[in-house]
Amino acid sequence: MIKVFESLLISFSFVLLSLILIFKEKLGIGKEIFIAEIMALIQLVVLGYVIGIVFNLGIYYASIMILFMVSVSAFMVKRNVTKEKNRKIVCAAFLSTITITIISLIILTVSKTVLFEVRYLIPLMGMVIGNSTNAMSIGLERFLSDLKSEKDVLWGYLALGATEKQAVNTFVKKAVRAALTPHLNSTKAVGLIFIPGAMVGMLLAGVDPLEAAKVQITIMWMIMASNIFSVTIACYLLYKEFIHQISS
Template sequence: MISFLSTIVPAFIFVIMSIIIAYKEELGLEKKILIVCISALIQLLILGFIINIIFNLGLFFTFLMIFVMILIASYMIKNEININERSIIFLSSCFSLLFTSTISLLILIYSGIVELKPQYIIPLVGMVIGNSMNSITLCLERLLNDLKSNKDILWGYLALGANDYQAMKPFIRNAIKAALIPQMNRTKTVGLIFIPGAMVGMLLSGADPIRAAEIQIVIMWMILSGTLLSTLITCYLIYKKFMKYV
């Protein structure tokens, strides 16, 4: 407890500094900054306790936790997309995240990169789920907005004899490309502009820098492929539903 307070209390200076700057610049974000920072603290503490318990319970509860993470991520995606039939977004996101997580985990395990242990599985798969969730949300928002603003183009494709898939493919392609830009930029600049979190954590724990770099590049490649696969699957599962809102 003393160690926890000695870390958290001094670090709260960053929060206070952000609040002061927001107040001075009249941004109106003081309350939101405080809320999100306190929320992050509570959530991470709860996560720490849960993971500590799961580490001692075995693989069944590890996979159960991953499934719960997928459900939560799918629920958050569903709430961000403004259509009436949100259940299809939830189900499509669940399937794509589950499929992507499974593929990523199988590659990691059977290639011998990591061991089948909770301390490896939970954080690595969690990275795939979290980044894929953001990319899916960006992709679906872009797809829906593009369809609404360019409906004449869509109707033109259909009038010329294209089927639904052929008419939607250019929109899907542009949406996926836009959603992948943040991850592409992170992958392109890793090691040059910033040191990513996993590598920082390993370096702080005293790991060999070369080993830390090896693990980090595996993670970056895994996340990039995971975001691409999950956005692609989700788009092709729900594109017909989106056509109804054009």
């Protein structure tokens, strides 16, 4: 345990060097960076303790942890999309995330990419939930923003006899594209410019490189699907709510 904290203390040099450059160049984001990195440190250390406990408790408690992660994700999506209270966004984000989490869990276990064990499921479902959170935050923010800025286009579709669902279809497509852009950019560079995290971890653990590559590409496909499905589901669950917002 002491060695872990000694290693972290030395590794914190990355943050200190970054802060020195930020203050020297007067970039104005020093406080934000410091707080974010300290929060990451605290959260990951706590997560390490919690996962260590959950690993020993079994699949039932792992399911509770995953549900907790999905719930937190839903509130984060709402906060990123709007500062106003809106339970419908929370519910839509929760339903979208839990749906793609269950689908991912089924495909991973049926394909035998991983065993149905806590030590595999929590990290992988965490990837699904985390990426879905980012994708929905970007997608829904873009969806609502476009509806507001181009509401004349929306009213035009409706005036021509389109249903509300048909009228928002173009906006949903733009939202999904926006949400997928970060993933597409990283996917195009994978293996050429950088080695993704899961594969790095497996290689460091001594896993056969081809096996590591197989797992990593499955994870990337999983993340791509989770982003597309979560954003699309959330948009179609919320389009009536968003139309009401821009109409009032």
